[in-house]
Amino acid sequence: MTAAQPVDPTTTAAWARLTELAGLAPDLRGWFAQDPGRADRFTHDVGDLRVDLSKNLVTDDVLAALLELAEQTGVAARRDAMLAGERVNVTEDRAVLHTALRLPRDADLVVDGQDVVADVHEVLGRVYAFAEKVRSGEWTGVTGERIRTVVNIGIGGSDLGPVMAYEALAPYHHPEIECRFISNIDPTDAATTLAGLDPATTLFIVASKTFGTLETLTNARLCRSWLLDGLRSAGALGAAAGGEGDAVARHFVAVSTALDKVADFGIDPDNAFGFWDWVGGRYSLDSAIGTSLVVAIGPERFGELLAGMHAVDVHFRDAPPERNVPLQLGLLNVWYGDFLGAATHAVLPYAQLLHRFPAYLQQLTMESNGKGVRWDGSPVTAGTGEVFWGEPGTNGQHAFYQLIHQGTRLIPADFIAFANPAYPLVDGDVDVHEMFLANFFAQTRALAFGKTADEVRAEGTAEAVVPARVFSGNRPTTSIMAPALTPSVLGQLVALYEHVTFTQGVVWGIDSFDQWGVELGKQLAQELTPAVGGDADALEAQDASTRALVAYYREHRA
Numbered sequence: 150m151t152a153a154q155p156v157d158p159t160t161t162a163a164w165a166r167l168t169e170l171a172g173l174a175p176d177l178r179g180w181f182a183q184d185p186g187r188a189d190r191f192t193h194d195v196g197d198l199r200v201d202l203s204k205n206l207v208t209d210d211v212l213a214a215l216l217e218l219a220e221q222t223g224v225a226a227r228r229d230a231m232l233a234g235e236r237v238n239v240t241e242d243r244a245v246l247h248t249a250l251r252l253p254r255d256a257d258l259v260v261d262g263q264d265v266v267a268d269v270h271e272v273l274g275r276v277y278a279f280a281e282k283v284r285s286g287e288w289t290g291v292t293g294e295r296i297r298t299v300v301n302i303g304i305g306g307s308d309l310g311p312v313m314a315y316e317a318l319a320p321y322h323h324p325e326i327e328c329r330f331i332s333n334i335d336p337t338d339a340a341t342t343l344a345g346l347d348p349a350t351t352l353f354i355v356a357s358k359t360f361g362t363l364e365t366l367t368n369a370r371l372c373r374s375w376l377l378d379g380l381r382s383a384g385a386l387g388a389a390a391g392g393e394g395d396a397v398a399r400h401f402v403a404v405s406t407a408l409d410k411v412a413d414f415g416i417d418p419d420n421a422f423g424f425w426d427w428v429g430g431r432y433s434l435d436s437a438i439g440t441s442l443v444v445a446i447g448p449e450r451f452g453e454l455l456a457g458m459h460a461v462d463v464h465f466r467d468a469p470p471e472r473n474v475p476l477q478l479g480l481l482n483v484w485y486g487d488f489l490g491a492a493t494h495a496v497l498p499y500a501q502l503l504h505r506f507p508a509y510l511q512q513l514t515m516e517s518n519g520k521g522v523r524w525d526g527s528p529v530t531a532g533t534g535e536v537f538w539g540e541p542g543t544n545g546q547h548a549f550y551q552l553i554h555q556g557t558r559l560i561p562a563d564f565i566a567f568a569n570p571a572y573p574l575v576d577g578d579v580d581v582h583e584m585f586l587a588n589f590f591a592q593t594r595a596l597a598f599g600k601t602a603d604e605v606r607a608e609g610t611a612e613a614v615v616p617a618r619v620f621s622g623n624r625p626t627t628s629i630m631a632p633a634l635t636p637s638v639l640g641q642l643v644a645l646y647e648h649v650t651f652t653q654g655v656v657w658g659i660d661s662f663d664q665w666g667v668e669l670g671k672q673l674a675q676e677l678t679p680a681v682g683g684d685a686d687a688l689e690a691q692d693a694s695t696r697a698l699v700a701y702y703r704e705h706r707a
């Protein structure tokens with residue numbers, strides 16, 4: 150079965166009710182003052198995450214109408230279809246089963262006669278065995294030296310998830326192995342990432358779902374040349390019994406769904422880890438795409454990450470709507486985007502280790518929901534896919550928070566913080582992490598409750614400056630806290646946002662698992678390459694602006 154027709158959300162009774170409710174002025178000060186139970190009632194736990202929704206611009210009525218919207222657009226039914234392996238990725242005619250990647254070994258999921266759980270754990274076992282060999286030093290390069298650097302070559306979902314998680318879990322890294330990541334086709338990326346590395350102790354993981362991505366294959370070839378040139382000039386190529394082929398076999402592994410193309414590249418199929426077309430690139434951190442992370446943190450910790458994700462999957466599947474956190478967060482995003490006019494959504498981790506989390510979320514959310522047609526091909530009927538962005542606190546406070554506090558645009562923000570720091574440090578007798586958290590609490594409070602003109606005057610401010618120092622408040626935030634940034638908690642955060650994204654997609658009737666919007670640019674880049682290289686006919690076929698830009702490049706290149 151594929152999928153039921155999408156419901157037009159704007160025709161539902163819930164949509165009409167929400168439109169009415171959107172006309173009421175928000176009043177977080179008043180709502181908190183009149184309702185001592187508000188904070189409690191709007192706070193929920195999911196796994197180790199404490200999620201406080203109370204500083205959002207919602208009343209009980211709004212939340213009830215949002216939950217009705219979910220019901221009237223069939224979110225639960227589609228969630229169940231996804232979890233059961235139905236082909237909910239309609240435009241690519243595929244199942245969507247990233248949740249199967251974190252099912253425990255004794256779970257049961259058979260799709261099209263295939264035991265998905267057995268397949269997942271078979272590959273996981275191979276990835277774990279490989280990672281253990283690298284971690285223990287049993288896996289050596291051609292000169293017999295242990296591997297000290299693992300370079301992941303991938304882009305999009307084959308890069309952003311692994312690099313985000315590698316950075317986030319720094320305290321769990323193997324002390325003698327560093328991971329680096331090459332993604333951009335700008336040759337600077339390969340050049341600077343490889344700088345200072347010793348080919349004899351470097352292992353490359355070519356990570357590409359399709360094994361057809363221009364950037365990744367180009368970078369993989371650059372790295373192969375770098376490896377072979379380096380080994381040759383160090384006189385080490387002779388150490389490889391089979392010459393270049395043996396060197397590539399010892400220094401290159403691959404992760405892909407296209408194992409035939411991996412072999413064509415010259416990578417030993419024994420050193421390739423597969424996954425399946427039902428894993429979307431941006432949902433693939435927990436597949437073999439996470440191999441670099443498994444090497445860095447070890448199988449046990451990676452298992453904890455998977456267990457954390459699974460806990461949130463179970464919550465999303467089983468928690469009643471009134472306590473279902475991903476469902477409610479997704480609906481809140483629809484509320485802000487479609488009813489209150491928000492075009493963007495900030496994600497502000499108060500954890501330096503999550504500095505790549507907003508970038509990771511950008512692909513997850515925007516490649517998933519940045520769509521103008523629904524899964525039946527008809528145009529969407531509401532605004533979709535807000536822009537996600539963010540930086541770690543407190544850096545953002547000294548950069549763009551001004552606009553969030555006093556600008557004219559509504560920017561809902563998720564604040565994420567942990568009770569325990571990864572690196573506890575004190576400044577004299579001040580606990581620096583406590584100072585950091587005080588900023589987290591202060592910001593969400595300031596955004597919610599603001600500062601009135603009378604409060605500003607009471608501080609003795611000159612009347613002319615009072616307006617500039619007023620804070621309107623009613624700037625919505627969600628606070629997400631956990632005891633510490635462990636592998637499990639990171640997994641929980643990732644799964645949380647995956648299901649938030651899914652919820653929004655279903656309300657809009659979008660196929661959140663295709664990404665046709667990246668194709669045109671790729672196609673035109675291929676067509677343009679000869680023109681950039683000097684082919685006059687190819688240049689002539691371009692529009693006037695593109696012709697002039699290419700001409701500029703050709704005139705100015707050294």
Ligand SMILES: O=P(O)(O)OC[C@H]1O[C@](O)(CO)[C@@H](O)[C@@H]1O
Binds near residue numbers: 304357
């Ligand atoms: O893993 P691959 O096949 O190299 O694709 C990389 C990325 O390219 C995209 O297909 C498009 O940007 C992403 O969805 C994907 O994560």
